[in-house]
Amino acid sequence: MAAKNLHSKPFDEETITKLEIFENYAQEWLPTFIMQGKPNLCIFDFFAGTGYDMAGVPGSPIRLLHKIKEQQGNIFQKKVHITLFLNEFEPNKKTQDKFEALRTACDIFMTANANLKHVVEIKYYNEDFEGLFPVLLPEIKKFPSLVFLDQNGIKFTSEKYFLELEKTYQTDFLYFISSSYFWRFGKKREFTMHLEIDMDEAKKDPYKFIHRNVISQIRNKLPPRTKLKLYPFSLKRDQNIHGIIFGASHPRAVDKFLGVAWAKNTVNGQANFDIDDDALKDQLDLFKGKIKKRVEAFQDIVRTKILNGEITNNAQLYDFTLGEGHISTHTVEILKQMKTRKEISYDCTSPLANYDNVYKKPRLLEYIVLSKK
Ligand SMILES: C[S@@+](CC[C@H](N)C(=O)[O-])C[C@H]1O[C@@H](n2cnc3c(N)ncnc32)[C@H](O)[C@@H]1O
Incomplete structure (x- = not known):
């Protein structure tokens, strides 16, 4: 299946909602640890994109830099050091255009906000997620970490990533998956080799619940006494249901995420549409x-x-x-x-x-x- 190139046209409404949830969560996450005076904080954006879309709307890395900038005074005062790990890789192309665009966009931002250099260090990567994740995992485990996994589709929705993240104790993550692909292709080997979802079970409920149902099956694959909690936020675009999986072990993190999700949708706190037909x-x-x-x-x-x-x-x-x-x-x-x-x-x-x-x-x-x- 050809991956969609998100950056060749302006972000759609669903993408903006997803990015706002990412950035709103970062806005809650940052001061929590900064005010505790944690000396090192890490943010990982493994699928960072180019920095902006075609219309100049900021993507996740620039949004993260804005949120860090808002906290600059506190970061400085509390002597906190933030490392931002940004990765962008185009698997089917020989060019590095998107990676270079990412680096240029962030460099321009950093130059325009020179004081930020004292509080945040950016580490750039141009590597396939599959190889990079195990390399950066020890870094994720070392300090309080916020991990964005904004993949295209579902290729990296593998059980092994959830199980690794489950073992960390101070990591919160937001994982994007195109859940409707499971509905259409969930029984095919290309899918089951990454994540086995019981599609007969998932299809007992209407299609609109696919994202919720995929998550409840992922929950069942975690160790029995896990502290990791997973929460859905379904994103509907036309006929497709995508969604964010938020994961964290600490109740404070869950509280903050649910605050962000309910602020986005005050009726159901779980979707960018009326998933439970509450209007009726x-x-x-x-x-x-x-x-x-x-x-x-x-x-x-x-x-x-x-x-x-x-x-x-x-x-x-x-x-x-x-x-x-x-x-x-x-x-x-x-x-x-x-x-x-x-x-x-x-x-x-x-x-x-x-x-x-x-x-x-x-x-x-x-x-x-x-x-x-
Ligand atoms: C959904 S987009 C991310 C958008 C980004 N968060 C933003 O706000 O602009 C997914 C990105 O992952 C990149 N990508 C695709 N396959 C990848 C891989 N195997 N490893 C790392 N990045 C990959 C794509 O080039 C694309 O820019």
């Missing part, structure tokens, strides 16, 4: 009454779990919230309603089911059930 749920179903939207359905589950004693405190509630791919604002809303209705009580103005109160400065808050009606 505004209309009353004649037979079923009001059908709950994704957030309302989640809040119903939270309410039931608290009333039946499965969730009894803020720590359990917060872990459950992240596990379900939701954010604290969704739980605060329902807990406050339950308190007002005198279904529960808790000794605080807020239910404290957030990162700061559960992990950063733990403060346990019990939820007391008053009435189960």
